[in-house]
Amino acid sequence: GLSGRWRFEVAADGSQGPYGATCFARANLPDIGAVTVRLRFEEGEDPPRYGDVLEADATLSAPGGSSAAYCWRQGAVLEGTARRVVSCERADALGILTGLRNRAIDLIADEGTDDGAAVLAALVCGWRGALEVGDAYAAYQTSGLAHLVAVSGAHLSIVAGCAAALLRALRVPRRAGAVLQASFLLGFLVLAAAPSSAVRAAVMAFAGMFAFTARRRPAALSALAVCMIGCIALDPRTALAVSFALSALSTLGIVLFAGLFQAWIAQCFQRAPRLTREALSLTAASSLAAAPLAASLFSQVPVVAPLANVAAAPLFPVVCAGGLAAVLASLAVPAVAPALIGFASMGAGALTAVVRALASVPYASLPASVPLAGALLASAACAAALWLAWPRPSR
Numbered sequence: 001g002l003s004g005r006w007r008f009e010v011a012a013d014g015s016q017g018p019y020g021a022t023c024f025a026r027a028n029l030p031d032i033g034a035v036t037v038r039l040r041f042e043e044g045e046d047p048p049r050y051g052d053v054l055e056a057d058a059t060l061s062a063p064g065g066s067s068a069a070y071c072w073r074q075g076a077v078l079e080g081t082a083r084r085v086v087s088c089e090r091a092d093a094l095g096i097l098t099g100l101r102n103r104a105i106d107l108i109a110d111e112g113t114d115d116g117a118a119v120l121a122a123l124v125c126g127w128r129g130a131l132e133v134g135d136a137y138a139a140y141q142t143s144g145l146a147h148l149v150a151v152s153g154a155h156l157s158i159v160a161g162c163a164a165a166l167l168r169a170l171r172v173p174r175r176a177g178a179v180l181q182a183s184f185l186l187g188f189l190v191l192a193a194a195p196s197s198a199v200r201a202a203v204m205a206f207a208g209m210f211a212f213t214a215r216r217r218p219a220a221l222s223a224l225a226v227c228m229i230g231c232i233a234l235d236p237r238t239a240l241a242v243s244f245a246l247s248a249l250s251t252l253g254i255v256l257f258a259g260l261f262q263a264w265i266a267q268c269f270q271r272a273p274r275l276t277r278e279a280l281s282l283t284a285a286s287s288l289a290a291a292p293l294a295a296s297l298f299s300q301v302p303v304v305a306p307l308a309n310v311a312a313a314p315l316f317p318v319v320c321a322g323g324l325a326a327v328l329a330s331l332a333v334p335a336v337a338p339a340l341i342g343f344a345s346m347g348a349g350a351l352t353a354v355v356r357a358l359a360s361v362p363y364a365s366l367p368a369s370v371p372l373a374g375a376l377l378a379s380a381a382c383a384a385a386l387w388l389a390w391p392r393p394s395r
Contacts (some may be wrong), residue, residue: 001027001058002078005051011192012038013127021047024074031371038063038079044084045131049105050193051098053090056082067092075143075237092367097190101125104191104327109132111330111341114347120341122149126192136352140378141298142359144291144305145312147250148245148351151192155320156202159188162321182206188324195243203227220239220255224248232346246290249379253289254282256383260390262283272325283313288386289379294370296375311354317345 006027016022021041025048028034037060041047048054058080071079089095099226108121109130131137131149140146163184167177174216185202192198203223230247231238238244261281269277287309295301302308326344330337357362 004286005057006060007081008037008039009057010048010050010052010054012363013129014041014045016129016132020042021045023048025054032172035078036074036076038067038074038076038082039087040079040125040164042081042083049098049102049127049129051090051094054082054085054089054093055269056086056282058082073240085310097194098363100331101127101191101193102133104331107330107334108327108341111338111345114349115352116345116347119352120319120323120327120345121150123151123155123320124188124191124327126151126195126198136356139352139356139359141300142302142304142365143308144294144302145308145357147246147290147294148312148316151195151198153335155192156185156198159321160185161282161318162317165274165278171305172214181344184324187328191324191327198247199231207327216378224251224255246294246297249289249293250286253285253287253383257285257288257386258282260386274367278311280310281294282384283309283316288382292370292375292378292382293372296370299368299370301368301370304358304361308358311358312351315347315351315354319344319351322347 006029008027009027011024014021019040020043023041025037025039026034027037029266037058039056055177060078060080063076063079067079071077074204090098090298105121105125105127108117108125111117115134115136118134118136121127121129122131128137128149137146139150140149160181163181164177167180172180185206189198189202258281262277265272265277265280265284269280272280288303291305314340323344326340330340
């Protein structure tokens with residue numbers, strides 16, 4: 001029953017629903033302290049973005065009905081409707097970084113085209129507002145490629161792999177290459193609003209890169225475990241996040257089987273470019289562990305997903321890494337934005353065209369009811385089967 005004019009800091013990108021925009025925001029309330037609030041906005045209001053600060057009149061109450069469980073999983077203890085919203089400027093470090101991200105999103109919207117711009121904004125900036133307006137996202141879901149437009153550890157792995165391959169091709173010294181690769185990943189994190197799954201993946205990537213620089217052998221499984229424990233200890237809500245579970249399983253698959261898939265793909269496609277083989281191996285390894293859990297959580301089995309991953313794998317790393325480079329260059333030199341972002345948007349549009357074609361295949365996705373325990377057992381069984389088949393496949 002609290003009523004008044006409050007100051008809110010948006011904790012995650014808002015979304016547009018059938019009844020208006022909503023977001024989760026933090027507020028410091030008298031006699032209560034800092035809390036997370038689920039805010040609804042009046043019709044016609046655009047959803048706010050991560051890091052925005054706003055003042056609004058609101059009457060706050062405890063979540064009830066169907067929203068209670070959803071708010072609990074997000075750590076929100078109050079909800080209310082924001083009225084007479086006024087945006088506030090912020091001059092702190094986070095404000096500068098989120099301002100940079102907002103400029104990137106606006107540049108993509110101004111210079112990109114249709115689906116390409118929406119997908120590019122999701123890949124590079126983690127902004128899915130434009131993507132959810134049309135039907136492009138439904139095509140990604142149907143084809144089993146929704147993970148491509150949700151920034152996670154897989155994106156960090158592919159961006160890191162592409163950056164490493166480029167630095168090797170340019171014969172950059174190892175120490176300088178580690179610094180450049182880390183800078184590239186930090187730029188990607190800033191533009192993507194630093195989702196928890198991507199931060200965890202970035203910490204692991206940094207540990208691996210600098211382990212080589214320090215002449216220490218990296219221990220990827222231990223690093224993954226420590227990162228998971230640290231993320232949950234710092235923010236217990238992470239334990240309930242679907243994205244975190246899928247990202248952790250994807251990373252586990254990469255840690256265990258990326259080398260195996262790379263060796264197999266090299267045997268099967270000896271003339272394929274090395275970058276393409278690496279992208280295929282990362283995609284296959286990350287999907288192995290996470291696909292059964294995704295089927296359980298989303299009640300569908302994208303039958304066309306294996307073909308879709310193979311078809312999208314050569315394009316995705318180029319669009320993701322190339323789009324990031326184009327956006328960063330456009331922010332530094334705005335005069336080149338129309339050409340670079342237009343070209344990157346065309347690449348994202350080509351990827352989406354492939355996804356739409358795959359989603360249009362009859363029975364591309366089937367409804368399913370998969371028990372959670374059965375999904376995890378299926379992941380373990382697939383991992384055991386691959387381990388037994390190591391190291392080379394028969395015809």
